[in-house]
Amino acid sequence: MSKLLSVFRIVALLEGVSYLLLLFIAVPIKYISEDPQYVKMLGMPHGVLFMAYVVIAIFISAYMKWNLKTLAIVLAASVIPFGTFYVEKKYLKQTPSA
Incomplete structure (x- = not known):
């Protein structure tokens, strides 16, 4: 299960970065320059x-x-x-007592 936890950490990081790129880069470009290319490119991943x-x-x-x-x-943080990033710092750095 610790392998799945490592995968979750990676997925959480990538999901957070992709969300920020989509929200703060792709969407403004879509509406400012009327070019939806970046939203389409980042939306699926x-x-x-x-x-x-x-x-x-x-x-x-x-x-x-x-x-x-x-x-x-944890789910709302997505x-x-x-x-x-908050979830990573607050909830994923701790290890459960076996």
């Missing part, structure tokens, strides 16, 4: 990473011994800019 983040978070919640409130925070 971000969507896949978002779904992977949610699924893996649900799988590792039992391993990490998260209660429903913590799981809800739709808040910089949220996945």
Whole structure:
């Protein structure tokens, strides 16, 4: 399960970066220069990473011994800019007691 936790850390990082790129680079370019190319280019990878983040978070919640409130925070962080970085710092650095 620790391998899945490592994968989740990577997915969380990539999901957070892709969300920031989409939100703060691609969307403004779309509306300022009327060029939706970047949204189309970043949208699909971000969507896949978002779904992977949610699924893996649900799988590792039992391993990490998260209660429903913590799981809800971890899941909500995926739709808040910089949220996945907060999850990494607050919830993923700790290791559960075996």
